[in-house]
Amino acid sequence: MQGLDPIAQIFLVSTLIMVSLVGFIIFFVVVYQRRLLQQQRKMREQEAAHQRELLSASIQTQEKERQRIARDLHDEIGAMLSTVKMKVSQAKRRAKGDESLSPVLVETTDLLTDSIKNVRRISHALLPPVLDKFGLHAALKDLVEKATTEEGTRVRLQIDGEPVRFPQHQELGLFRVSQEVLNNALKHAQAKLIEFRLTFRPEQLSLEIRDDGVGFDWEKKQAESSGLGLKNIESRVLTIGGKWQAESKVGKGTRVQIRVEMGEK
Amino acid sequence: MIASFLEWFGLGETYLHIFMAIALLVGSIRFRQLSPAQRLLSLLVMLSVLSEVLVSTKIFTNNMPIFHLYTVGEFCLIVSIFYVGRKDFLPKTIFRILIASFLLVAFGNVLLYQSIWEMNSLSSSIEGIVLVGLALWYFYDLLERLDMPNLGKSFMFWFATGVLLFFVSNLLFFVFSSSIVASQWQTENGQEIVLVIWPMFTFMNILLYLIFSIALICKDSIPSPKSFWSAP
Numbered sequence: 381m382q383g384l385d386p387i388a389q390i391f392l393v394s395t396l397i398m399v400s401l402v403g404f405i406i407f408f409v410v411v412y413q414r415r416l417l418q419q420q421r422k423m424r425e426q427e428a429a430h431q432r433e434l435l436s437a438s439i440q441t442q443e444k445e446r447q448r449i450a451r452d453l454h455d456e457i458g459a460m461l462s463t464v465k466m467k468v469s470q471a472k473r474r475a476k477g478d479e480s481l482s483p484v485l486v487e488t489t490d491l492l493t494d495s496i497k498n499v500r501r502i503s504h505a506l507l508p509p510v511l512d513k514f515g516l517h518a519a520l521k522d523l524v525e526k527a528t529t530e531e532g533t534r535v536r537l538q539i540d541g542e543p544v545r546f547p548q549h550q551e552l553g554l555f556r557v558s559q560e561v562l563n564n565a566l567k568h569a570q571a572k573l574i575e576f577r578l579t580f581r582p583e584q585l586s587l588e589i590r591d592d593g594v595g596f597d598w599e600k601k602q603a604e605s606s607g608l609g610l611k612n613i614e615s616r617v618l619t620i621g622g623k624w625q626a627e628s629k630v631g632k633g634t635r636v637q638i639r640v641e642m643g644e645k
Numbered sequence: 646m647i648a649s650f651l652e653w654f655g656l657g658e659t660y661l662h663i664f665m666a667i668a669l670l671v672g673s674i675r676f677r678q679l680s681p682a683q684r685l686l687s688l689l690v691m692l693s694v695l696s697e698v699l700v701s702t703k704i705f706t707n708n709m710p711i712f713h714l715y716t717v718g719e720f721c722l723i724v725s726i727f728y729v730g731r732k733d734f735l736p737k738t739i740f741r742i743l744i745a746s747f748l749l750v751a752f753g754n755v756l757l758y759q760s761i762w763e764m765n766s767l768s769s770s771i772e773g774i775v776l777v778g779l780a781l782w783y784f785y786d787l788l789e790r791l792d793m794p795n796l797g798k799s800f801m802f803w804f805a806t807g808v809l810l811f812f813v814s815n816l817l818f819f820v821f822s823s824s825i826v827a828s829q830w831q832t833e834n835g836q837e838i839v840l841v842i843w844p845m846f847t848f849m850n851i852l853l854y855l856i857f858s859i860a861l862i863c864k865d866s867i868p869s870p871k872s873f874w875s876a877p
Binding site: 391394401404405416419 | 784787
């Protein structure tokens, strides 16, 4: 600077000032855009967390309502139907000689027996008492047995590790996912074999469900609104703080894997 | 090389007038669609054009009174734009204090220090310092609030950019050069230096009016404080 004449000095310094100012504005815009993106990402995360909380609350309310209906069905309607059946049996004994009344009472008893069975079935489907009393592995055994007998498709369950109890909401969530996946496989997959594999590790539970059915285009199904079952599974898994992955290809079956850490969420 | 570059600036005045005319035209054509803050900017451009016309026509033998009045008008309008253009940026009390204090400084300067026939360097420098401070404060506020999704389309961003670029360079040109001019005024270089500074000042003016034109093109939807028009 010392060697330069004053005009060059002024010119140089002025140019430097202008370039610095323009640089400052560019730097500001870059920093601003970066912070704006960070803020937007943070807001999206908060929104997603809020959505998850809402979903979780909604699922919890749904489960409570199911429990209440199951209890009411079992304890009140079931008990009432049993009482009516008892009364009809008494009436049947008294009307033994009455030939016009007897067949009606026999028919009524049969209808009542069916109704009691149905009420119990619906009540157990809403809230399997096995799940509550003995845990997920027992409830899955029950589910698998019933599925095999009802649909004819072979359904197998393999349990690895020593079964331990997990928090109720996690067991219930995994059970509901199992019901959903099994239901989908039986309804749409035309599978001959559906396999459940439940693995207990310290503080971690992993459930894998695979079938040898027709499979589907996973990405296409996810984008469609008809992929509601998949969204339900996702919601359930998120609600219990689990992680899941699934794969399916046309003609190559479907595989769903869920991992849950004990006490998450 | 520098000399030839500076020769180019010989045409600076003409270019400046073209850019001023563009800003004036944009402001006038879009005046009905402009937000209150943009209308104030449009008024500022009109004021600049008016002073330029008055200076160019050489009606007055001494143009300094025009500069004195222009400085006051420019300061009031720019501070008002910052007040109106960004919600909750400039509190009403600070806005009033700024305007009142500057009026006091400008009139005090005329009465006690630099008469109306002299260059008002004191009030111009104070104006520059305050406006640069406001522009920097605006950028800080923008960074804190992050409420502008697209800076390129924001009237206030362009306006503050123009104010910052113009007044910082303006202040530094004069501070830096005045010391050299003072020490070398008696030498050959003295007057040549002034001839160097002037084109640069003109260039910054051109940049300012270019940025103001962009600001006037932007669609500004920020509501102004309700009490503004009755505030001062």
